[in-house]
Amino acid sequence: MDMKTSPLSLLKDPSLLKTDALLGGQWFAGGARFAVHDPATGLKLADVANLGAKEAELAIAAANEAWPAWKAKTAKERSTILRQWFDLLMQHQDDLGRLMTAEQGKPLPEAKGEVAYGASFVEWFAEEAKRVNGETLPQFDNNRRLLVLKQPIGVCAAITPWNFPLAMITRKVAPALAAGCPVVIKPAELTPLTALAAAELALRAGIPPGVLSVLTADAENSIAIGKVLCASDVVRHLSFTGSTEVGRILMAQCAPTVKKLSLELGGNAPFIVFDDADLDSAVEGAFASKYRNAGQTCVCTNRFYVQAGVYDAFVAKFAARVKTAKVGNGFEDGVNQGPLIEPAAVDKVQRHLDDAVAKGASVVTGGKHLAELGAGQFFEPTVLANATAGMLCAREETFGPLAPVFRFETEQEAIAAANATEFGLASYFYSRDVGRIFRVGEALEYGMVGVNVGILATEHVPFGGVKQSGLGREGSHYGMDDYVEIKYLCVGDIQK
Numbered sequence: 001m002d003m004k005t006s007p008l009s010l011l012k013d014p015s016l017l018k019t020d021a022l023l024g025g026q027w028f029a030g031g032a033r034f035a036v037h038d039p040a041t042g043l044k045l046a047d048v049a050n051l052g053a054k055e056a057e058l059a060i061a062a063a064n065e066a067w068p069a070w071k072a073k074t075a076k077e078r079s080t081i082l083r084q085w086f087d088l089l090m091q092h093q094d095d096l097g098r099l100m101t102a103e104q105g106k107p108l109p110e111a112k113g114e115v116a117y118g119a120s121f122v123e124w125f126a127e128e129a130k131r132v133n134g135e136t137l138p139q140f141d142n143n144r145r146l147l148v149l150k151q152p153i154g155v156c157a158a159i160t161p162w163n164f165p166l167a168m169i170t171r172k173v174a175p176a177l178a179a180g181c182p183v184v185i186k187p188a189e190l191t192p193l194t195a196l197a198a199a200e201l202a203l204r205a206g207i208p209p210g211v212l213s214v215l216t217a218d219a220e221n222s223i224a225i226g227k228v229l230c231a232s233d234v235v236r237h238l239s240f241t242g243s244t245e246v247g248r249i250l251m252a253q254c255a256p257t258v259k260k261l262s263l264e265l266g267g268n269a270p271f272i273v274f275d276d277a278d279l280d281s282a283v284e285g286a287f288a289s290k291y292r293n294a295g296q297t298c299v300c301t302n303r304f305y306v307q308a309g310v311y312d313a314f315v316a317k318f319a320a321r322v323k324t325a326k327v328g329n330g331f332e333d334g335v336n337q338g339p340l341i342e343p344a345a346v347d348k349v350q351r352h353l354d355d356a357v358a359k360g361a362s363v364v365t366g367g368k369h370l371a372e373l374g375a376g377q378f379f380e381p382t383v384l385a386n387a388t389a390g391m392l393c394a395r396e397e398t399f400g401p402l403a404p405v406f407r408f409e410t411e412q413e414a415i416a417a418a419n420a421t422e423f424g425l426a427s428y429f430y431s432r433d434v435g436r437i438f439r440v441g442e443a444l445e446y447g448m449v450g451v452n453v454g455i456l457a458t459e460h461v462p463f464g465g466v467k468q469s470g471l472g473r474e475g476s477h478y479g480m481d482d483y484v485e486i487k488y489l490c491v492g493d494i495q496k
């Protein structure tokens with residue numbers, strides 16, 4: 001590809017390149033703009049509307065005005081519109097993937113895969129819209145009837161990260177819309193283009209004006225918009241995916257209005273390989289779990305624990321597999337490791353690597369910041385042996401392509417090490433022993449446990465963490481719970 005030509009010049013439907021925000025059903029230019037860059041080349045892709053607190057107030061008002069009509073639609077009517085949105089997302093999978101690779105960097109096949117993953121939440125909740133069932137309860141006297149209603153919670157807000165520019169939006173917006181709630185989205189400043197294109201397709205699907213707004217903003221204005229969304233008493237639910245640090249800030253900002261919260265925060269996933277594991281399967285799972293999105297997912301393995309009896313064999317096999325990775329621009333054929341999202345992300349990987357080596361770790365493969373490649377945001381997929389608990393990579397989420405491998409002797413030692421973190425999102429282990437599978441699966445303090453797998457997310461499973469990895473679950477039928485309120489109706493004088 002000619003690196004001087006923007007990758008977005010190849011969009012099949014150029015009208016999907018939106019750079020104004022979506023506010024109250026209208027594309028809104030606002031005053032200032034902020035630049036969006038391609039992390040692989042550093043090329044400026046677009047200047048996008050830079051909204052602030054005032055527009056956030058307008059979007060909330062528009063959502064509140066649109067809410068009665070949206071919740072008055074039947075579940076089937078909302079389901080049909082969501083299904084149409086799903087169809088449009090899939091029809092435009094190539095363009096959405098191109099926008100995503102351009103602004104986030106993940107290889108194009110992986111980006112297209114995320115489009116299908118993100119769209120699957122819309123498909124799933126188009127169906128779940130028709131299953132928001134209440135119930136009747138046994139009356140405690142014959143003159144009364146007792147009912148439980150489920151009603152849409154109200155105006156919802158979503159603040160989303162850059163690492164899954166579509167899926168982290170649809171995983172929140174789809175259940176909200178399905179339940180009958182309008183949504184105000186604040187996408188990550190690093191990846192607004194995918195969000196805006198998805199919103200355009202939502203409008204084409206028939207989402208009414210005001211029901212969906214997308215407030216694009218730079219980092220500074222994102223904070224201002226977040227304060228308005230948190231402080232508003234009209235906003236009854238806030239869903240956030242991102243760092244635990246920001247999750248704490250938003251949680252505190254929401255306290256005065258006692259807002260319902262869904263928080264998908266940071267992780268520190270362990271990946272345990274026992275002596276009885278199928279090593280080839282474990283290596284494949286390890287590669288998938290560590291290097292998806294160049295290690296920039298909250299469920300990527302952060303720490304590998306390998307039992308002593310297979311430690312050397314696993315490290316050798318894993319390093320050989322990692323050496324096959326191809327690092328480069330996500331638009332190039334065969335590339336499966338794209339750039340990191342920004343220079344600060346590269347610095348964090350380098351910091352964790354330097355700290356580990358200084359404390360006795362050895363680089364088995366990789367270890368280089370490819371500063372001369374593209375915009376200088378590429379880092380070799382790296383495997384470290386002889387990692388120990390005192391290293392930064394043992395307690396901080398690296399969020400990059402660094403795989404430290406720790407050695408352990410006993411099952412109890414592995415469980416204790418795996419649980420020695422304030423995080424509890426995803427965890428993985430490999431064993432062929434059925435008793436161990438249940439013992440370890442039950443003992444790991446995580447919201448999700450992959451056994452003999454390295455990738456576990458899909459739209460119909462409850463995705464979420466415990467401890468400081470968040471609150472609530474997204475996806476699955478549980479994913480509707482945060483968007484409905486339960487109302488108890490007690491009807492008397494039945495016999496009059």
Ligand SMILES: NC(=O)C1=CN([C@@H]2O[C@H](COP(=O)(O)OP(=O)(O)OC[C@H]3O[C@@H](n4cnc5c(N)ncnc54)[C@H](O)[C@@H]3O)[C@@H](O)[C@H]2O)C=CC1
Pocket residue numbers: 159160161162163186187188189219222223224225226227241242243244246247249264265266267297298397399425469470
């Ligand atoms: N649990 C999960 O599913 C996920 C967790 N993460 C975590 O997020 C981190 C990396 O993603 P980032 O996007 O850098 O996270 P981040 O927390 O810095 O930003 C996430 C979003 O929050 C916004 N934001 C940041 N500070 C804010 C504030 N004070 N008020 C309002 N909005 C604010 C950003 O503009 C962005 O849209 C990692 O720690 C990763 O583990 C990321 C993706 C998924």
Ligand SMILES: O=C(O)[C@H](O)CS(=O)(=O)O
Pocket residue numbers: 163164168241296297298299457463
């Ligand atoms: O934000 C993330 O890292 C995603 O939630 C990971 S997944 O849903 O694609 O597994």
